[in-house]
Amino acid sequence: RPLLSRNYASASSPHALIFLEHRQGVIDSGSLSALTAASQLGGQVTGLVVGSSEHVPTVVDKVKKLKGLTSLLHSTSDLYSQQLPETLAPLLQKLLSGSEYTHVVSTPTSLAKSLLPRVAAILDVPAVSEITSLEHDSSSNSTTFTRPIYAGNAISTVRLPSSVPIKFFTVRATNFDPAPSEESQEIDVKAVDPVDVQDCPTEHISTQLAKSDRPDLSVAGRVVSGGRPLKNAETFAATLNPLADILGAAVGASRAAVDAGYADNSLQVGQTGKVVAPELYMAIGISGAIQHLAGMKDSKMIVAVNKDPDAPIFQVADVGLVADLYEAVPQIIEKLKQ
Amino acid sequence: MRPSPARLLNILVPVKRAVDYAVKIRVNAQQTGVDLNVKHSMNPFDEIAVEEAVRIRERLSKEGSEPVTITALTIGPAKSVETLRTALAMGADSAIHVEIPESAPAPEPLGVAKTIRAIVEKQKEKEAVDMVILGKQAIDDDLGQTGQMLAGLLGWGQATYASKVELDLEKKNAVVTREIDGGSEQVRVKFPMIVTTDLRLNEPRYASLPNIMKAKKKPVMKMSPADLNVSLEPQIETLKVTEPPKRVGGAKVESVDELVEKLKAAGFTAV
Numbered sequence: 001r002p003l004l005s006r007n008y009a010s011a012s013s014p015h016a017l018i019f020l021e022h023r024q025g026v027i028d029s030g031s032l033s034a035l036t037a038a039s040q041l042g043g044q045v046t047g048l049v050v051g052s053s054e055h056v057p058t059v060v061d062k063v064k065k066l067k068g069l070t071s072l073l074h075s076t077s078d079l080y081s082q083q084l085p086e087t088l089a090p091l092l093q094k095l096l097s098g099s100e101y102t103h104v105v106s107t108p109t110s111l112a113k114s115l116l117p118r119v120a121a122i123l124d125v126p127a128v129s130e131i132t133s134l135e136h137d138s139s140s141n142s143t144t145f146t147r148p149i150y151a152g153n154a155i156s157t158v159r160l161p162s163s164v165p166i167k168f169f170t171v172r173a174t175n176f177d178p179a180p181s182e183e184s185q186e187i188d189v190k191a192v193d194p195v196d197v198q199d200c201p202t203e204h205i206s207t208q209l210a211k212s213d214r215p216d217l218s219v220a221g222r223v224v225s226g227g228r229p230l231k232n233a234e235t236f237a238a239t240l241n242p243l244a245d246i247l248g249a250a251v252g253a254s255r256a257a258v259d260a261g262y263a264d265n266s267l268q269v270g271q272t273g274k275v276v277a278p279e280l281y282m283a284i285g286i287s288g289a290i291q292h293l294a295g296m297k298d299s300k301m302i303v304a305v306n307k308d309p310d311a312p313i314f315q316v317a318d319v320g321l322v323a324d325l326y327e328a329v330p331q332i333i334e335k336l337k338q
Numbered sequence: 339m340r341p342s343p344a345r346l347l348n349i350l351v352p353v354k355r356a357v358d359y360a361v362k363i364r365v366n367a368q369q370t371g372v373d374l375n376v377k378h379s380m381n382p383f384d385e386i387a388v389e390e391a392v393r394i395r396e397r398l399s400k401e402g403s404e405p406v407t408i409t410a411l412t413i414g415p416a417k418s419v420e421t422l423r424t425a426l427a428m429g430a431d432s433a434i435h436v437e438i439p440e441s442a443p444a445p446e447p448l449g450v451a452k453t454i455r456a457i458v459e460k461q462k463e464k465e466a467v468d469m470v471i472l473g474k475q476a477i478d479d480d481l482g483q484t485g486q487m488l489a490g491l492l493g494w495g496q497a498t499y500a501s502k503v504e505l506d507l508e509k510k511n512a513v514v515t516r517e518i519d520g521g522s523e524q525v526r527v528k529f530p531m532i533v534t535t536d537l538r539l540n541e542p543r544y545a546s547l548p549n550i551m552k553a554k555k556k557p558v559m560k561m562s563p564a565d566l567n568v569s570l571e572p573q574i575e576t577l578k579v580t581e582p583p584k585r586v587g588g589a590k591v592e593s594v595d596e597l598v599e600k601l602k603a604a605g606f607t608a609v
C-alpha cells in the first residue's frame with residue numbers, strides 16, 4: 001500500500017475521515033463496522049484517534065492494522081482524557097476546514113452523536129444519521145444512503161449532492177461487517193497537535209459505568225431481553241441471567257423495564273435505545289411496541305414468550321410461545337441443559 | 339432578604355409536531371413519504387423538554403427566585419399551532435410560530451438550528467436566552483441532531499441526553515447527568531447552554547382543562563423564515579421512501595419442548 005497515497009487524491013476520488021471511538025483504550029466495535037462502510041465509498045480512509053497519552057498509543061497500535069484504513073491521525077492531550085464535544089469540535093474543525101476530506105464517518109455512539117452534528121453545523125453542512133447502506137458516485141460527487149425513519153417503519157433513500165462539500169454520516173453497525181485486522185498492513189501514522197480551547201463552557205465531573213461480564217449488547221450473537229412483567233431488578237436478574245448464561249447471551253430490556261429500574265438504561269433496545277441484530281433474540285414478557293421492534297426486528301431468529309396470544313411481538317416472532325414466563329423460562333433452561 | 343438574581347432565567351423550548359408515536363405509519367403510494375393524514379401530537383421528547391422547563395420554574399419559585407420565562411417555539415405549517423397550545427397549556431408563557439406552507443418540505447435539523455439561532459439572537463435585544471431545552475430526537479426523522487447543531491452554531495456548551503438537570507443560578511451553570519453508552523456521566527455547563535432530553539428526565543404532565551383554556555389566551559407570535567433571514571430549503575435530497583422488508587413471523591409453538599427443539603435445530607444450544 002503506498003505510504004503517500006493521499007497525494008493522489010483528486011476531486012473525484014473520495015477521502016473519508018473516520019472518527020474511531022474507544023473507551024479508555026478499548027476500540028468501540030461499531031467503529032469497525034463504520035470503517036467497512038467508509039471503505040465502500042471507494043477512496044482513501046483516514047482514521048482519527050483522540051484521547052489521553054495513557055490510552056492513545058495502545059489504540060493506535062491496534063487500529064493501524066485495520067483493513068480499509070489508508071492512513072491514521074492521532075491527537076493526544078490531557079484535554080482529551082474526557083471526550084467532550086466542546087473540546088473535540090475545534091480539533092475536527094481544524095482538520096476539516098479547507099481540507100481534501102470529502103466525508104466524515106463514525107459509529108453512532110453517544111459521543112459521536114453529540115459531536116458530529118456540532119461540527120457539521122460549524123462547517124455549515126447537513127448530516128445523515130444511522131445509515132444502513134451507501135453508494136458513492138464519483139462522477140457526480142454525490143453519495144446516496146438508505147436509513148430507517150419512523151422507528152424503522154419506513155426506509156428513506158437520501159442523497160447528499162456535490163453542493164455538500166463534506167458529507168457527514170453515522171453508520172448502523174448491524175448493517176456492516178466489522179473490518180478485520182491485517183497484520184502485514186503498513187500505513188502512514190501521524191500525530192496532530194491538539195487544539196487548545198480557551199474558556200471551555202463545559203467541564204466533565206464524573207462517569208459511572210455499569211459493569212458486566214456479559215457480552216456487549218450491540219455485538220452479541222445472542223440476546224435475551226425482558227420487559228415490564230419482570231417485577232424488579234432482583235426478579236429480572238434471577239429470571240433472565242440463568243437463561244442468558246446458558247446461551248452465552250447478552251441481556252437487553254424494554255423501556256418499561258428500564259424505566260422501572262429493573263435494568264440499566266444502557267440495556268434498552270429500541271428506537272431510542274440500542275439497535276441490535278443478533279442471530280437469536282429472545283423477547284421475554286415484551287409486548288412488542290413499535291419502538292421496541294425498531295431495535296430488534298432485523299435479528300435473524302426472534303423467539304417470544306408472552307402470555308397474551310395477541311401481543312404484537314408474535315407478529316415478528318419466528319418461534320412464539322404463549323405462556324407465563326415464570327413457568328416457561330425455568331423449563332427452557334432445564335431443557336437446554338439436556 | 340437575600341437579593342434575588344438580577345436577571346430572570348429565560349428558557350426557550352423548541353417543539354415539533356410529529357405523527358403520534360402510537361400510529362402505525364404507512365408509506366404513500368408515490369413513495370415520496372408517509373401518509374400524514376393521521377393523528378399528530380407533540381414529539382414525546384419535546385414534551386419532556388417543556389415539562390423540564392416548567393419544573394425548573396416550579397423549583398426556583400420555591401426558592402424565591404421567580405420568575406422564569408418559558409418560550410415555546412415551533413417551525414411548521416399552520417397546524418403546528420396546536421403543538422404550541424399544548425406547550426402553553428403545560429406551562430409555557432408565550433410561543434413563537436415560524437410558519438411555513440403546508441406543502442413545504444420538512445425542515446432539516448440544520449435549517450431548524452439556524453432558525454432557532456436567529457430567534458435566540460432576536461431575543462438578545464430584550465431578554466437573552468439562558469437555556470434552550472430540546473428533545474434528543476424527533477420520532478419521525480430520527481435524526482437526533484438539532485440540539486448539537488444549535489450548540490455548534492451558537493458556540494454554547496451542550497448537555498445531550500440529559501436525565502437530570504440541576505441549576506446553580508448564582509454561578510450561572512447547570513450540572514447535568516447524561517445518559518451515555520454503558521452508564522451515565524455528570525457535566526457542568528455554563529449558561530447560556532443547550533440541553534437535550536432523554537426519556538428518563540421526567541414524566542410530562544397532562545394539561546388540565548383550565549390550563550388548556552388559559553393557554554388559548556397566551557400570546558403566540560407569528561414569523562416567517564424570511565423575517566428571520568433563514569432558508570429552510572433542504573440540502574439532503576430524498577429520492578424515495580419505501581416499506582421496510584416484511585418479516586414473516588407469526589409462527590407459534592405449543593410447548594416449551596417444541597420451542598427448545600426449534601432453538602436446537604437452529605444451532606442455539608447451551609454453551
Ligand SMILES: Cc1cc2nc3c(=O)[nH]c(=O)nc-3n(C[C@H](O)[C@H](O)[C@H](O)COP(=O)(O)OP(=O)(O)OC[C@H]3O[C@@H](n4cnc5c(N)ncnc54)[C@H](O)[C@@H]3O)c2cc1C
Nearest residue numbers: 227228229254255256270271272273285287292307308325
Ligand atoms: C418516544 C418513545 C420512545 C420509546 N422508545 C422505546 C425503546 O427504545 N425501547 C422500548 O422497548 N420501548 C420504547 N418505548 C416504549 C414503548 O412504547 C413501550 O411502552 C414499551 O416497549 C413497553 O415495554 P414492555 O413490552 O416491557 O411492557 P408492556 O407493554 O407492559 O408489555 C408487557 C408484556 O408482557 C406480557 N406479560 C405480562 N406478564 C407476563 C407473564 N407473567 N409471562 C409472560 N408474559 C407476560 C404482557 O402480555 C405484555 O405483552 C418508547 C416510547 C416512546 C413514547
